[in-house]
Amino acid sequence: MMRKTCKAIFAAGLLASLLTFQTAYGASPIANGATMIIRVDENGQTQRENLENGTSGEGQAANGGAGSLTGTDTSAGAAASGDQTAAGTDAGAVVSGDQTSTGADTAADLTQAGTAADPTQPNVAADPTQAGAMTDPNASPDGTLPEGQTGELTEPLPETAQPVPQLPAGIRALDPTKPMIALTFDDGPYAPVGNRIMDVMNQYGGKCTFFMVGNRVPSYTAEVQRMVNEGFEVANHTQDHKYLNQLGADSIRAQVEACNNTIQAVTGVRPTLMRLPGGNKNSTVLANVNMPIILWNVDTKDWKNRNAQSVINAVMGKVKDGDIVLMHELYTSTAEAVEALVPALTAQGFQLVTVSELAYYKGLPLNPGQIYNSIP
Numbered sequence: 001m002m003r004k005t006c007k008a009i010f011a012a013g014l015l016a017s018l019l020t021f022q023t024a025y026g027a028s029p030i031a032n033g034a035t036m037i038i039r040v041d042e043n044g045q046t047q048r049e050n051l052e053n054g055t056s057g058e059g060q061a062a063n064g065g066a067g068s069l070t071g072t073d074t075s076a077g078a079a080a081s082g083d084q085t086a087a088g089t090d091a092g093a094v095v096s097g098d099q100t101s102t103g104a105d106t107a108a109d110l111t112q113a114g115t116a117a118d119p120t121q122p123n124v125a126a127d128p129t130q131a132g133a134m135t136d137p138n139a140s141p142d143g144t145l146p147e148g149q150t151g152e153l154t155e156p157l158p159e160t161a162q163p164v165p166q167l168p169a170g171i172r173a174l175d176p177t178k179p180m181i182a183l184t185f186d187d188g189p190y191a192p193v194g195n196r197i198m199d200v201m202n203q204y205g206g207k208c209t210f211f212m213v214g215n216r217v218p219s220y221t222a223e224v225q226r227m228v229n230e231g232f233e234v235a236n237h238t239q240d241h242k243y244l245n246q247l248g249a250d251s252i253r254a255q256v257e258a259c260n261n262t263i264q265a266v267t268g269v270r271p272t273l274m275r276l277p278g279g280n281k282n283s284t285v286l287a288n289v290n291m292p293i294i295l296w297n298v299d300t301k302d303w304k305n306r307n308a309q310s311v312i313n314a315v316m317g318k319v320k321d322g323d324i325v326l327m328h329e330l331y332t333s334t335a336e337a338v339e340a341l342v343p344a345l346t347a348q349g350f351q352l353v354t355v356s357e358l359a360y361y362k363g364l365p366l367n368p369g370q371i372y373n374s375i376p
């Protein structure tokens with residue numbers, strides 16, 4: 001292909017510059033070993049041809065929990081190694097999309113491969129101003145312009161792309177310098193409330209964690225699938241909302257396992273975090289819940305007051321960076337409160353995050369059988 005390209009360029013007598021380079025191993029978002037040609041055509045436009053097919057889109061982390069950070073739960077192995085496959089998937093999508101695109105406004109910025117964790121985020125690559133910037137021949141080779149004249153890139157090319165280091169599955173790109181709060185919702189799923197929570201979260205770029213009762217999940221499969229599809233965290237609140245301190249070891253394990261199995265069967269994602277019903281615990285519970293146990297440090301008592309303003313008052317002016325807020329997915333008053341809290345907290349500069357995102361950005365490994373009330 002090199003020979004063919006050069007021949008064409010010289011025959012036309014239009015060559016202004018020709019540059020080939022090898023990217024350093026693993027140091028560039030471009031696939032290892034990728035070769036890129038940059039040339040200026042008769043219209044003065046820079047043409048970049050990435051000669052490496054970066055397609056590596058195989059492998060969804062089907063069993064990947066939403067951001068397993070410990071990797072100690074063997075059932076969440078796919079999540080722990082999900083960095084690799086997820087990275088390959090995202091990077092592959094970006095690179096291959098670039099290779100096949102023909103539109104004038106689709107120049108892909110390959111640096112996006114390292115940061116585009118949230119599928120709801122607008123793709124900067126589609127911004128025509130980005131494409132315009134890349135017409136500068138002195139610009140760093142971080143992208144390619146649409147092809148259309150040589151047609152050479154339609155040839156199948158070897159798959160040698162390496163996965164780009166990326167955020168773990170379920171973790172968005174967030175600003176670690178800004179305060180974060182994890183709003184959490186127990187006892188669902190319950191679509192009439194859960195969908196309202198997700199709607200307002202999405203509107204303000206927030207996410208949250210749902211600790212769900214396994215036996216309720218089959219009644220709300222669409223809602224629970226929506227959670228996963230839109231980047232919310234699905235987590236374990238036992239199969240039957242049993243107070244685990246009243247059970248023996250085998251029953252404790254069965255309650256936890258059945259809930260994980262149920263959620264995984266519906267969503268393809270196995271929870272990596274659990275919350276004890278009532279927060280009730282003893283040494284048997286801690287020894288047999290083989291997952292990090294997420295409790296809370298801000299209790300809205302929404303189940304008791306059933307009043308939106310009371311819930312709002314329990315949060316506004318009281319929460320701080322790293323707090324975990326307890327609410328319940330069952331009450332209309334809670335949905336009303338969340339619809340007020342999300343814009344208000346966002347306006348105060350808080351990032352509304354899942355528990356796994358909070359732990360990730362605070363650098364705290366979450367260990368099985370250990371209790372976390374907040375993650376400052």
Ligand SMILES: [Zn+2]
Binds near residue numbers: 186187237276277278
């Ligand atoms: Zn509960």
